[in-house]
Amino acid sequence: MRRRTFFLIAAAAVIAVPSALAARQQKPATTAASAPKPQPSKALAPAAKPAATVTERSGAPARVPAAGAWDAGRLLANVEPAFVAEASGIVASRANPGILWTHNDSGDGAYLYALDRQGKARGVYLVRSATAVDWEDIAWGPGSDGKGSFLYLGDTGDFYKNRTDCAIYRIPEPKVPAAGQPTGDRFRPLLTDEPTVRLPYVFPDDPHDVETVLVHPKTGAIYLITKDEGGVSGVYRFPKMSDNALARYTLERVGTLSFNLEGGPTQPYGNRVTGGDIAPDGRRLVLRTYYMGYEWRLPDDKDNFDDVWTLAPTMFPLPFTQQGEGICYGADGKTLLTTSEKRPTPLYEQRAK
Numbered sequence: 001m002r003r004r005t006f007f008l009i010a011a012a013a014v015i016a017v018p019s020a021l022a023a024r025q026q027k028p029a030t031t032a033a034s035a036p037k038p039q040p041s042k043a044l045a046p047a048a049k050p051a052a053t054v055t056e057r058s059g060a061p062a063r064v065p066a067a068g069a070w071d072a073g074r075l076l077a078n079v080e081p082a083f084v085a086e087a088s089g090i091v092a093s094r095a096n097p098g099i100l101w102t103h104n105d106s107g108d109g110a111y112l113y114a115l116d117r118q119g120k121a122r123g124v125y126l127v128r129s130a131t132a133v134d135w136e137d138i139a140w141g142p143g144s145d146g147k148g149s150f151l152y153l154g155d156t157g158d159f160y161k162n163r164t165d166c167a168i169y170r171i172p173e174p175k176v177p178a179a180g181q182p183t184g185d186r187f188r189p190l191l192t193d194e195p196t197v198r199l200p201y202v203f204p205d206d207p208h209d210v211e212t213v214l215v216h217p218k219t220g221a222i223y224l225i226t227k228d229e230g231g232v233s234g235v236y237r238f239p240k241m242s243d244n245a246l247a248r249y250t251l252e253r254v255g256t257l258s259f260n261l262e263g264g265p266t267q268p269y270g271n272r273v274t275g276g277d278i279a280p281d282g283r284r285l286v287l288r289t290y291y292m293g294y295e296w297r298l299p300d301d302k303d304n305f306d307d308v309w310t311l312a313p314t315m316f317p318l319p320f321t322q323q324g325e326g327i328c329y330g331a332d333g334k335t336l337l338t339t340s341e342k343r344p345t346p347l348y349e350q351r352a353k
Contacts, residue, residue, distance in 0.1 A: 067284065067297035068314030070336055073350040075319070077119030079339070083186050084113055084121075086341040088211070089137035089275060090326035095149050096122075096176040102326065105341060106134040106157060111189065114176045119347050123176045124184040127153065129196040130169045134158070137275055137326075140173070141215030141222075144241040149173045154213035156224060161207040168199040168213065168222060168238075201249045203236065211325065212276040212287060216305055224251065225287060231260040231271030235309050255309025259289060274325040280333040288327040288338070293318045319348040 079087065079102075086105035093099035093114070099122060100115045110130040114123035134157025142148050153169040172193045177183055184190035199222070212225035222238040235255035242249075259271040269290060276287035283298040285308055294313040298305060318324060321340030328337050336350040 067295040068316040069353040070350040073319040076347045079119040079345040081121045087339045091328045092331040126189040136211040137213040139215040142220045144220045156210035170197040218282040275327045277328040
């Protein structure tokens with residue numbers, strides 16, 4: 001999103017929003033004609049049920065946690081590098097155990113940062129052949145053939161809904177230097193490997209602000225979730241990848257999600273989606289707003305992931321932060337990690353119950 005001042009809020013009470021914030025958030029004004037038509041909210045899912053099991057490729061059973069079954073969380077660390085000042089997205093590395101990838105919001109260059117669980121920098125990378133207008137989220141996934149290990153960076157922020165250059169960048173996941181090796185810095189960054197694949201896109205309807213990029217960990221399917229002032233978000237999916245390197249993709253709308261749920265947050269702007277991730281098992285999905293988490297779980301008798309958009313989520317609290325945007329599953333799917341824009345930049349972990 002565009003830089004804007006956010007507020008602090010007491011843990012159990014809503015305080016008045018500063019007038020400067022309110023004015024910033026209300027531009028551009030949404031008219032009655034352009035506002036998303038409220039959708040009937042599905043009831044929240046019941047209390048978490050005991051986890052079911054699925055069978056992995058190895059044939060061994062693996063537990064699939066019930067949706068929303070997370071503890072209250074704990075602070076792992078505050079991110080140390082001062083140049084990580086607006087951590088907008090976060091994702092767990094698959095190629096580097098214990099490493100998390102993050103990036104700044106608009107105003108930074110095309111930089112990618114590797115952090116450990118203590119919040120220390122383990123690598124500073126400049127993404128080759130990429131620009132950063134308004135990077136909002138990062139995801140891990142395979143290529144469109146379901147193979148490989150890639151990072152997907154979303155240059156998707158469009159606060160004023162007038163951009164024509166939004167795109168996803170797909171890069172091979174870097175290998176973080178071993179302990180004692182140069183990690184790079186902002187002045188002498190490491191360089192990511194080629195190729196950097198740029199995937200420009202347009203919506204089939206109108207431009208949208210997007211802060212959530214999802215990639216299915218089994219199929220490589222790419223999804224964008226819109227951030228709308230009315231709390232009703234569209235779900236858009238990339239079509240099949242083209243061999244044409246200059247292709248511009250027209251997204252397909254595959255779902256509509258309402259965050260105006262009974263029992264939901266009452267804080268200002270509490271229904272706007274700011275981040276998300278698909279679990280490593282490919283059967284769970286988490287989205288977040290500034291204050292709450294929402295998790296979906298694909299039923300055992302369903303194999304089509306897109307069926308998840310028709311289900312009701314389970315809502316659960318997230319650790320409070322100044323401007324919570326990033327969220328991801330741990331590499332094993334048994335934890336959730338969250339962070340925030342603004343300094344200090346906390347790194348929280350919630351564990352499956």
